[in-house]
Amino acid sequence: MRIHSLIFGIVATGCAMAVVLPRSAEAITDEEFRAFQQQTQQEIQQLQDQRKQDQQEIEQLKKKVGDTEQKVDETQKSAVETQKKAEDAQKTATEAAAQVQPVHPVPSEGILATHNFSLVGDAEVQFVKSEGQHSAFLLADYAPIFLYRAGDNVLFEAGFDIGLHNNFDSSGTRQAGSSTSVDLSFATLDYLFNDYVTLVAGDMLLPLGTYSERGAGWLNKIPDDPLPRSVLPGSGIGVQLRGSKAVGDSGQMVTYAIYGANGPSSTNGTGMASALDLDGNVGDTPNWHSDPSAGGRVGWFIPWKAHYDLELGVSGQAGQWDDAGKRLWSATVFDTALHLSPYFEVKGEYIDTWVQTDDIGTFHPWGWWVQAGYKLGALDLDFPMINNVELVARYDTVRDGLGARTERETLGYVYYLTNTLQFEGDYEFLNSSDPTQKNTLILQLSYGF
């Protein structure tokens, strides 16, 4: 049993060793080993050579990338320099072009910037009912203003008043049909010498007060002119220098205007009171007028913020009006305007004139007016129609210096259909030494364009 166990153990051990221990390879010869070793060494050498070659290629690629980045930087710098050179060239070209005076400037497409024609103005249609008279519709006024601008400092402007009137013969008897009247209200050439002096020449709106320059048509919230404006000439043919100077940066300014104009003259050359002609002297023959008149206005505008401002002005004119040059006509006007908020304004003028005559000595037409307006938009009610209403009132009075006097109180409204289309209405209470002056209702549609 012991021998059998011993033999069994030896055989088992042999089997185990056969499994565990590697089988020994078939025996190789030295030559084969050396060949294998040599082959392996060759392969290793090849791998080393390949690696070395790869490293060289990597270095070359890195160098190429570096060169490329440098070239990109240089190209960018070159582009910046080129752009600067182009800008300098353009600037030089612009300066050179500014010095060139083309003989025939080529107009640009569309509206020209240097020459421009514009049409502005206003039109009014009225319905009028005076006590003791029939009511009627009137084309109260069509007042176009033509503006022609030549350059930055030259403007020619002209305004007309075009109306329709029933026909009358020379004796005052009503005739059939109607006629159209065309009145040149002003026509001036305006030349801006510099920032402070403007030359105005032609048929000028005279700066006696501010109404004639700023009270036209749709600008006037009451359909008719203040009574005392009738003692002043509204326009005159002559020349004027005007301008203004800002005071500080708050919008305050001082304004001036000085002018020479034909002024009032005589209808028959005499200095008789009845021959006074305020507007008629346009320099045509017969010219029963000895010398031109001179006048001017100084104004001071003081805003303390937008829509809060006060303006004060004093103006005057004087000159001989008769053919002999012995009789003086003169006028002084004080004007003021006050705005307190976008909703309230009050303005007025005091007008005084003196007329020397051959027959009655010196007579003294004078008058004054004050007008106020209050926009109901200030109440901020939730009714748009009420917010668009402005209540207006005016008191005006005039004395002709020969005994006639008229006083008028006007109550009215302006309804703003748009910013330039206004529906106005007022009732005028007249108290006059002239019995034909009666209380009057006026409704007016006024459009500014």
Place this chain on the structure above:
Amino acid sequence: MKRLHLLTPRRLTSLAIVAVGAMFVGAVAVTIAKDGGTTPARKKLTGAELYAINCNRCHAERYATERTAAQWKSIMLHMRVRANLPANQAKAILKYLQEDCGN
């Protein structure tokens, strides 16, 4: 009652004017109280502010889009002469109108 005959139409009208004037003054007082009436800070005024100060004195606002840039140039030349505006203010107002006219 005896003195009622003194209230002629003319005097009634005058009283009406005075009453309306009193209402105006009262409304103005309310408006000023609401608005504060503060003094503006000292700074250069913009074209829009100069427009509000000068142009609204005489007429309702004219919108910049009503005219082309070239037309505004002519109209502002007319208004500079008519309203006797200082040159720098007229230029600032023109710039404001031209920038906002859109054409």
